[in-house]
Amino acid sequence: MCGIAGILAAPDAAPPEAAVLDALAHALAHRGPDGSGHALVGRIALVHTRLAIIDLAGGDQPLFAGSAALVGNGEIYNYLELRRELPGIRFTTNSDNEPPLHLWRREGAGFAHRLRGMYGIAIHDRAARTVTLARDPFGIKPLYTAQTEAGLAFASEPRALLEAGIVPRVLRPAARDELLQIQFTTGADTIFQGIRRVLPGETLVCAEGRVLERRRLAALPEGGPEEIDEEAALTRLDRALEESVDLHQRSDVPYGMFLSGGIDSAAVLTMMARLNSQPVLAYTAGFDVPEAADEREAAALVAKSLGARHRTIEVTEADTWRHLPEIVACMDDPAADYAIIPTWFLARRARQEVKVVLSGEGGDEMFAGYGRYRSAMRPWWRGGRVMRGRGTLDRLEVLRAPPMAWRDGIAAAEAGAATPGRTRLAVAQATDVADWLPHDLLLKLDRCLMAHAVEGRTPFLDPGVAAAAFRLPDALKVRHGMGKWLLRQWLARNCAAAHPFARKQGFNVPVGAWIAGQGARLGPLVAAQPGVAEIADPARVAALFRAAGGRREGAGAWHLLFYALWHRAHILGLPPVGDVFETLAAG
Secondary structure (H helix, E strand, O other): OEEEEEEEEOOOOOOOOHHHHHHHHHHOHHHOEOEEEEEEEOOEEEEEEEOOOOOOOOOOOOEEEOOEEEEEEEEEOOHHHHHHOOOOOOOOOOOOOHHHHHHHHHHHHHHHHHOOEEEEEEEEEOOOOEEEEEEOOOOOOOOEEEEEOOEEEEEOOHHHHHHOOOOOOOEOHHHHHHHHHHOOOOOOEOOEOOEEEOOOOEEEEEEOOEEEEEEEOOOOOOOOOOOOOHHHHHHHHHHHHHHHHHHHOOOOOOEEEEOOOOHHHHHHHHHHHHHOOOOOEEEEEEEOOOOOOOOHHHHHHHHHHOOOEEEEEEEOHHHHHHHHHHHHHOOOOOOOOOOHHHHHHHHHHHOOOOOEEEOOOOHHHHHOOOHHHHHHHOOHHHOOOOOOOOOOOOOOOOEOOOOOOOOHHHHHHHHHHOOOOOOHHHHHHHHHHHOHHHHHHHHHHHHHHHOOOOEEEOOOOOHHHHHHHOOOOHHHHOEOOEOOHHHHHHHHHHOHHHOOOOOOOOOOOOHHHHHHHOHHHHHHHHHOOHHHHOOEOHHHHHHHHHOOOOHHHHHHHHHHHHHHHHHHHHOOOOOOOOOHHHHHHOO
16 A cells, blocks of 8 residues: 556656655655655656555565556555466566566556456556556545646545645536535546546556546446356355455555444454454444444454454544544545544554554445345335435535536446346446445545555455355345345354344444534534535524434535535645634634
8 A cells, every 4th residue: 555646747848846746755655654766757757655565675666677667556466376477577576566567568558457456556668658557446546647738647646636736726516516415426527627536447558648548447247147046156255255355464564454343344354263363453433422323342242253352442522523624634535424534543543553454345335235225126116216316415405506417427327337137236236336435435445544554455345256246146135125145144154143134223423413512613613614605505504503413414514514624625725723623713
């Protein structure tokens, strides 16, 4: 896990300046506190900040071979297998990123189809004066580009492009509306004018300061449900999980895992316990609100049954108000997912003992766990509903003008997911894999963990697991009104303490209750923020915060609070100046 950046200056532009390269490295230093490196050849520069996970002594980047240089962010889990499949290559390091460099030299822009992992990679060919950019198919690791008159720049985070002065801080209103309504933004265009995502699975070939070619790898297998019975599916799933978790544990530094009270992380810990001779470190968060769903007790039972060393933290209201400005500031590509709060605190705690954590992200998407999937399976005349058909701020009447096109990105993802043979359920899953997963869940995991220089790994988001899970018959995904049927069956056989057939209580952060307690104080502060003041009526914002004890009102107030802090940090460019109240009062 690292930070990468670079510049391809246009033919008529000046070569990259040292001050700009230093600014890029400084902005990404939190992603790679263990070292930094750069390469500047003519009009092309590469920048790297390193979090050392594999080959601690010899894995500094850029890596060089022939006329090529590579910088990478992430992990290539099958690097040992790739080394064996590349006979005749004289490897100079034990880095997991060196095999992709040699693969690229042999196969060119199609090299990424051999990679199994999470990555954002840049390879500069000095002879051809090209740069190849590649991102993993699920979008676990981020990568962004900015096309300007001076050329093409790229970075692991938008903030690097902003802080280096490559792109001005200009907001895209359409993306802001998406954020307020569905808590994340969709597609290639980010919320910043002029900054685009390299989409999950994309490989770009760039030269002369611009993109020349695009190709893309799919994360999910095509086709309709396969014919397989439950026993055969369970056997296959066991093999796929064992192989994936084993690969995801490859590390030269200590690792642990995030354990909730749900079945996804319980399945990960179950397999980790099978594969490790020593007890696994597991971290769980709870809250100081009695009525909040607290997963610590359920997680403790699972951890005890599997012999794990269990660490728990309590996320309090006081700690949340104290640190919320810096938590939101780490979400430069914004996702107003309240799970950023416990994720940030868990990462801070885990960093005291480990540099790598495995987590259960992707389990719901691979095995069909969300209730919205079961609704999407039904036709409208049987009560079925489209996913995200209603926005968070709908009918709350706080905005001066209601957003009109906020669902266009989701509709485009739905259309792209509806390939031949897929059932309604599979289309719903694929829709989430296209946008919700990379632009909310994985973005949250990446930014909150990298804020503390911790690497997050997601064994459910693996080609082998996708092949074993996505094309299952609907009846092996959803049965008796319950999602993730096959995974629950597997867990029942391997860790009964997880109670896999218990009804899911959901993961709820008590932000509504916290906001309601401070609503009279917070409402006017949020209403006065420039980002909120230009779109919302101040009196209605204040009234919404006073009513934040209601479910819909609490969600709406949280989105506005998040946006107020985010706009201040990333559009106005102002740092936090204390707790949430002090920061908002500072203007």
